[in-house]
Amino acid sequence: MISLVPSWAVYNEEFWETIKHRNLWFIKLRYGAVLMLFAFIVSSEFLLGIGFTQTQLVALTLINCSILVYNGILQWLRVYLKCEPFKFNPLHFSLVQMVLDLSALMLLVYFTGGIETPLFMLFVFHMIIGSLILPGTVIYTIAISVVFIFFGMVLGEYHNLISHHAVAGLLQTPLYNNFKFIVTYSIVFGFVILMSVVLANKIANQLYRMEQKLVESLEQLNAAEVEKQNYVIGVVHEIKTPLSAVHSYLDVILQGFLGPVNEKILAKLQRVRARSAEAIQLTNDVLKVSKLRLLDEIKKEEIKVRDILSSVLKKQRANFDRKKVKLHFKDNRKIRSKILGDKLLLEIAFSNLVSNALKYIEDEGVIEIILDEKEKGIQLEVCDNGIGIPEKDIEKIFDDFYRASNIRSKGYEGTGMGLSIIKHIVEKHNGTIEVQSPSRLASTNKPGASFIVFLPLE
Known part of the structure; x- marks a missing residue:
């Protein structure tokens, strides 16, 4: 022909x-x-x-x-x-x-x-x-x-x-x-x-x-992006190795294995250790984002969202108790449908959402986690009465390395990568994420924030 x-x-x-x-x-x-x-x-x-x-x-x-x-x-x-x-x-x-x-x-x-x-x-x-x-x-x-x-x-x-x-x-x-x-x-x-x-x-x-x-x-x-991400992964791995070594040496000193340390020096070393831990967390976050961007496909299997959330909350139980935070977990679904997704990635996303809520909430605060069924999907809401997000920062809150202005001014530690990672994972599952601040749990001095994630069933 x-x-x-x-x-x-x-x-x-x-x-x-x-x-x-x-x-x-x-x-x-x-x-x-x-x-x-x-x-x-x-x-x-x-x-x-x-x-x-x-x-x-x-x-x-x-x-x-x-x-x-x-x-x-x-x-x-x-x-x-x-x-x-x-x-x-x-x-x-x-x-x-x-x-x-x-x-x-x-x-x-x-x-x-x-x-x-x-x-x-x-x-x-x-x-x-x-x-x-x-x-x-x-x-x-x-x-x-x-x-x-x-x-x-x-x-x-x-x-x-x-x-x-x-x-x-x-x-x-x-x-x-x-x-x-x-x-x-x-x-x-x-x-x-x-x-x-x-x-x-x-x-x-x-x-x-x-x-x-x-x-x-x-x-x-696209090819250049892949090459760039591979380069970033390689460089970050090289940076992470000496950082981990420094962190380990600091632990040895702080735990007294090398003898007593002057209190003034000890305070300085503890701050250095906190900064090194932050740097290691930053390298881990960069690695996660780079690997996510390199993945063309994700490993999908039938998973129960409730089980993943239960696992995340169990791991965070000590942090809830330490800050005396009241947790309300509700599953309003009549039919507890399974979704197709990557269990490990979704666990990372949910863990980051819960960690964020805990991090930016004062002692004896309130966190609500609600599961709802929506048309052809599941909606997860993580709502708190913490410090909230200023209106001017909401549009950029999911950008890489972006931290809200009130977080920086109040001295909260962080890398600005957590929400970016969550967004990448949700989008890999063809889902959406949005943020509302003030939240419905807001009070006079506690505006709070509400993150709403939608994940399709297929």
């Missing part, structure tokens, strides 16, 4: 999607054309004062019915087409549609007066459409064929080799037998057809090639 696919588009998914979309668009347009032709046949005599002969009416009706029938068949066949470059594919399907449409239009032109009918201008419309889809050699061949067939039909009518079907009331004087008229109009018709094809095909090719370059640029950017 003749391949109509350009070499640059063989494996271009966007190209195939565009062709399939346009094929469907043509089918829908054709139904509209059938209705318009039917309305034209019915109303021409009453509204326009145009009269058709019995032969013309029968011919036009048969042509219209034929268009309707083959359009229905094309719509049925379209579903079974595959984008295989060297077999019958959507491009061949486009060619078949165009040949059928041009044949029907040529018959319509013939039975409505040939050179005298205004319908022959519709050939230009078809040529432009074909130029947007078909390769240059194919559409040029079709255009030249249409011009020669049309010119042959006109000459045939002029020399009485074929019957001329005049439309009564359209013209007062016949023009099909006026040699100067038919030659002039045929030349102009041919010129317009060919120039339309040249211009439209050139523009279409430029757009396709531009699209291909954009796709290639996007692929290069």
